Amino acid sequence: MPTRRSRFASPGRGWAQVGADLIRMAESVSDTAHHGAPLPHGLPGDVLDEVDSALGPRVIPSAGVGESQALARLGDLVARHGLDLTHTRTAAHLQPPPLTVAVVADALAGATNASLDTYDSGPATLAIEQWMIAALADLAGLGAGAGGVFGPGGSYSNLLALLIARDHAASALGLDTRTDGTGALPRPVVFCSRIAHFSIHRACAALGLGESAVVGIDVDDDHRMLPAALESALAAAGDRTPVAVVATAGTTDFGTVDPLPEIAAIARRRGVWLHVDAAYGFGSLFSDRLAGLVEGIDRADSITLDLHKIGWQPAAASVLLLADSGRFAAVDRSVSYLNPTDDIEAGYGGLLGQTLQTTRRPDVLKVAATFLAYGRLGLGSMLDRCHELARHAEQRIATEPHLELIAPVTLTTVVFRYRCADLDAVNAELRRRLIRSGAALIGRTRVVTAGADRPQVCLKLTLLNPEAHEADIDALFDDIIRVALEVEAENTRALSTDADALEASHEH
Ligand SMILES: Cc1ncc(COP(=O)(O)O)c(C=O)c1O
Structure with a gap:
């Protein structure tokens, strides 16, 4: 039967x-x-x-x-x-095509429906997460006392890092933010570059520090934080309480990396927590060619890394690493139905005490499957390929009189714009028109370019498809220029019609 x-x-x-x-x-x-x-x-x-x-x-x-x-x-x-991330003309966001092996392992994760909070909610996945965190901490160059936890995105990992840094700063002053809240901290302040990711500001708001706690440090012409400006800002902090210095390893638009060794030395000298937001740039460590970009990351107190960016994972696969796993005490809680002390003493603990989540899905399975399948260098060669494509795009822009390169390539993003009189309107509309046609998806951002007094609309390619070819990039630029010429011509016609109408109204 x-x-x-x-x-x-x-x-x-x-x-x-x-x-x-x-x-x-x-x-x-x-x-x-x-x-x-x-x-x-x-x-x-x-x-x-x-x-x-x-x-x-x-x-x-x-x-x-x-x-x-x-x-x-x-x-x-x-x-x-829907959106097809495997298409060679998809190039807008830090949202890669997901590897098949990771998609299958993610289905396996769903089938386990395991949770990482206690041993008995998923023994194997709990052990696999501990294995994977140790391996990632080793890759980052953190010491034996390091720890970490998977979470639902880089924004969350940054929030958790700042919460832990806040409680660290409070306990250094003999205060207890855990019980008394942020109000107990005298005028907290967080330092990051002016182009740090907005999730840092939002985390400060969520933690009750307020966005006004963020001090934006100037960047150099290469979009990297100026250590001397950080030094002066710390010196000028007066009676404020420095909670953290946040360095970015891989800025969202330019992929640039703040000078980590210099920033680490300043933070160490001043006794301030150093968080490195390496959501985008951590993957450089997979590549022997690009690893040097994040030199000094091993001196961080905490690191955000997102494998749903460089790592080709379905979202989300974010990790917060701590150099000293003991610092997770800031979020640890003893809950009678989950982690009673006698269970923990008997070896039945879980990872409840390292995160703000309770039920937490085993995102680690897809990540572990990917590293086992391809090894570090397999992912490194995918990154190298995307980097080469970005360099190709950069060269193409240099040969195009219609286009202007806004910054040299560091990782896999290319920021540029179409040269014309009405920059903001034409560049923004040409991107929307490409989206409407369905034929290509590129990104946009705003940058204060040389000689400008305000941010202007720029276009951005985020190249994360290692199976694309140089010819695909060329075809994408052909499309961009064709549509840009169309939009510019319409824009000029509309402006001259408006001018004619204005003139006519003056005549009457
Ligand atoms: C530098 C940086 N940090 C943090 C984040 C936030 O990551 P998520 O979108 O996973 O929350 C991003 C997203 O692009 C980023 O570029």
């Missing part, structure tokens, strides 16, 4: 059925469903309409359509109307 298939899965039991369902869904969503471009053609409202018409009225259906139909319907929607 055939055994009745369970609705539930776990690794080893029902797992084969998960594989079969995946195959069925993949077959029902044939490649022909794909729009063949980075994005669907059309406006955001068109996608909303497609979803509404496929899923029906916005109420939870009282009866289901069955698993196969449900999966096929959703698979079809995301294939037809």
